[in-house]
Amino acid sequence: MSNIRNTILEYISKNPGIRYRELLRMLGLTNGVLSYHLYRLESEQMIRIERDGGMTRYYASDVKQDEANILGMLRIPTARRIISYMLENDGSATLDEIAFMLGKAQSTIFWHMKRLMEKGLVNKHDSKYMLRSKHLIAEVLARYNEQLVERVADNYADMMEDLNF
Incomplete structure (x- = not known):
């Protein structure tokens, strides 16, 4: 090669x-x-x-498919914050709770929750959203957290560099 x-x-x-x-x-x-x-x-x-x-x-x-689904969503900052918040709260939360804690509009949180459900990371029961495979999500987040945080910082640095003529 x-x-x-x-x-x-x-x-x-x-x-x-x-x-x-x-x-x-x-x-x-x-x-x-x-x-x-x-x-x-x-x-x-x-x-x-x-x-x-x-x-x-x-x-x-x-990389296994279920880990790829998790990683793909963790690379989206708002989705990562939602997942982190839910992990801190025993793997479940309502739309209102998430929107309040993240300081985002309910429509924004709803859009991300829909994507998380499509990827099989979240289920909805009544008014609560619950993480599926909570332990696997926590494990993947712990294993790759440094790279995910570095990437966000690098993207921010790239944006700032592009603004400087």
């Missing part, structure tokens, strides 16, 4: 659920070069590519 593919695979392994633009920015490759090597890695079954509603995420082939 080429050095470029090894580097790409290493980045994907260290940052499961990474998006194309993040890879492009981190690696400094051209669009065509990155696309070619991602195609090769996928055809060699070294990585798995997941496309969901216009969003493409990359995972090493050894």
